[in-house]
Amino acid sequence: MSGLAIGEAIARIQREAGVKPEEGTVDTLKTGDPTQPLRGVLVCFTATADVIRAAAASGANLIVTHEPTWYNHRDETDGLEDDPVYRAKRALVDEHGIAIWRFHDDWHRRRPDGIQEGMLRRLGWPAPTDGGHGAVVQLPEQTVRELAAQLKERLGVPYVRVVGDPDWTVSRIAMQVGAPGGERQLRAAARDDVDAVLCGETVEWMTCEYVRDAALLGRRRALLVVGHFHSEAAGMEHLADWIAPLLGGAPVAYAPSGDPYRYL
Ligand SMILES: [Zn+2]
Known part of the structure; x- marks a missing residue:
């Protein structure tokens, strides 16, 4: 007691x-x-x-x-x-x-966002400078395929859904964990200083299609979706x-x- x-x-x-x-x-x-x-x-x-x-x-x-x-x-x-x-x-x-x-x-x-702090610790990723929800984390360069493998291993997700080419190299990851909504995820994908967006829950007809078109129009972005719980x-x-x-x-x-x- x-x-x-x-x-x-x-x-x-x-x-x-x-x-x-x-x-x-x-x-x-x-x-x-x-x-x-x-x-x-x-x-x-x-x-x-x-x-x-x-x-x-x-x-x-x-x-x-x-x-x-x-x-x-x-x-x-x-x-x-x-x-x-x-x-x-x-x-x-x-x-x-x-x-x-x-x-x-x-x-x-x-501050820092408690959910993000726990996720970054689990992932072994460095804290972003602004620390807030939706921050961009700088990682060593790796392929989307390698990043997905790391997410599977460290978060225990059975699979990662990816929009974009698995062989692209990425290093600047926008954290869009949980379900922040399509608009916010879309804004994250639009940033010049972002290579990939890590999503919990996404909005397929918004975020996924924006990222797909971005690639088709020569502005490569990757989207990695692990689901709300795992994120x-x-x-x-x-x-x-x-x-x-x-x-x-x-x-x-x-x-x-x-x-x-x-x-x-
Ligand atoms: Zn949350």
Whole structure:
């Protein structure tokens, strides 16, 4: 037992991140009672039913998630009241009295961006000079094929989807992890100081087609897509290590929610 209430634990994490939550932030408590004593924390990319079961089995009563719990950005539950998946998940959470808190906006707004910091550590890549979300990382020159192999090995992705020629040489990589949207990815691909864009989730009819046309028109750019989970999970594993010393000895662990896809 840490002697902290769940709400106090959350406040400590926010204070340590050093950024003031903005009006309308999605970093709010989605379920549970903030006055409950904190028994343990499970950090994840997304609070799947299996993550909730793992929290209950380990005795943790606070889940810190990066992504929404109720399948939309603001975790609105209007219209879901009679949905069978929502009802079953809500019953599972309530049965175990688990608080789910989203830490998305301010882990990204922290400098350096916490997700990006964890990803760069996992990849063994240098920190970019501006440090922000969407920064450009300078790597030794390598082919797109070599870069994809490195991503597979270091992130554990089963495959990387690539737009562009695998034999092109690249060294300046724009980090577009997560799902920042087609416009931002497109702007990253348009930069003169970028050879390749690393994406989590992409927008096929926007980003992919822009990069394909860029190559066809003599302005070579490569796009490497690893999927949302694989592009951010290491940033949440990093968060678990980062918050462990902050919570008065409460156990803190990371639960890999895993890639939702199977590759057949
Ligand atoms: Zn994110």
